[in-house]
Amino acid sequence: MTAEKASKPSFISTQVLDGRYYFLDLSPDERQDIVVVCGGREDCAPDYAIDRPGFQYYTIECMCTGQGEVTLNGRTFAIGPGSVFYYGPDIPHRILNRSSHAMAKYFVNFVGRRAVEILKGSPLYKLEPGWVANPTRIYETFEQLQYSGTTGSEYSRRICAVLLELLILRISEQTISHQHADSQAWQTYQACRQFIEANFLTIRSVEESAAHCHIDPAYMCRLFQRFSKQTPYQLLVRLKMGRAAELLASSDLLVKQVAGVIGLNDPYHFSKVFKKIHGVSPRAFIKRTHRHRRSAGG
Numbered sequence: 001m002t003a004e005k006a007s008k009p010s011f012i013s014t015q016v017l018d019g020r021y022y023f024l025d026l027s028p029d030e031r032q033d034i035v036v037v038c039g040g041r042e043d044c045a046p047d048y049a050i051d052r053p054g055f056q057y058y059t060i061e062c063m064c065t066g067q068g069e070v071t072l073n074g075r076t077f078a079i080g081p082g083s084v085f086y087y088g089p090d091i092p093h094r095i096l097n098r099s100s101h102a103m104a105k106y107f108v109n110f111v112g113r114r115a116v117e118i119l120k121g122s123p124l125y126k127l128e129p130g131w132v133a134n135p136t137r138i139y140e141t142f143e144q145l146q147y148s149g150t151t152g153s154e155y156s157r158r159i160c161a162v163l164l165e166l167l168i169l170r171i172s173e174q175t176i177s178h179q180h181a182d183s184q185a186w187q188t189y190q191a192c193r194q195f196i197e198a199n200f201l202t203i204r205s206v207e208e209s210a211a212h213c214h215i216d217p218a219y220m221c222r223l224f225q226r227f228s229k230q231t232p233y234q235l236l237v238r239l240k241m242g243r244a245a246e247l248l249a250s251s252d253l254l255v256k257q258v259a260g261v262i263g264l265n266d267p268y269h270f271s272k273v274f275k276k277i278h279g280v281s282p283r284a285f286i287k288r289t290h291r292h293r294r295s296a297g298g
Helices: 113-120 135-150 158-174 184-200 208-211 218-226 232-252 253-260 267-278 283-295
Strands: 016-023 033-046 047-051 058-065 068-073 075-079 083-087 091-097 104-110 130-132
Touching: 016 104, 016 135, 033 158, 047 058, 058 113, 058 135, 058 158, 068 083, 075 083, 104 113, 104 158, 130 135, 130 158, 130 267, 135 158, 158 253, 184 208, 184 218, 184 232, 208 218, 208 232, 218 232, 232 253, 232 267, 232 283, 253 267, 253 283
Parallel strands: none
Antiparallel strands: 016 033, 033 104, 047 091, 058 083, 058 104, 068 075, 068 091, 083 130
């Protein structure tokens, strides 16, 4: 069942300015291994407030933008972009928007014996928010859930079950504790990462990013290796090549034009890096994606 065809259940908040949802199984069998019930992305109103003594499903939420506050089992924490937390049956929780504008977040509701076992092995089970070192990867997994949950295919539920397991494992791999998130090193890493993510199209080098963040390039590399197990250069390249793939797939821009858009004016160097990231050359990628668009009637 897709989001468009389903009426919203009563537990979906009305304090939402904009929401994208998918509904897969609103009467799930908890004896199964992993069942994704529903999920989505919400832009919450400034007065957004949820206060419940518990919830019928297990739920993971991840902040995208804005600042908020979550109380889990009587303990209150500040939350912001990249913070993740869970609640479920018999877990009192309150979620408040502390931003003057919309607070955006992803969520997924689920049940199942294996899902709970995996959740128990994650940092989230301590009932305190964690902060993920590379939130983009977590957002991507939520978006994959969103896409698969709305296709309405016979495989949607199974794919979403696999993606939910992947989501929990990725969170477990990348989560920094709430206490560590208060450290100066973490705050510096967050500022550097957010600068790169916001300006990757125009950034030419790691040194340029470090200079803007007023830190030594070697120190910035150590921060990234510590908190995200990648280098700033790897993040920068992945973001550039991700945008390049989007442009090549959805526009009629030439390869050299796309290279210019993402700040790589040497088409040969662009093609070399693109193939290293995506496994095919830009021209081969264009042929594949455009062929798919024609076969799909796009």
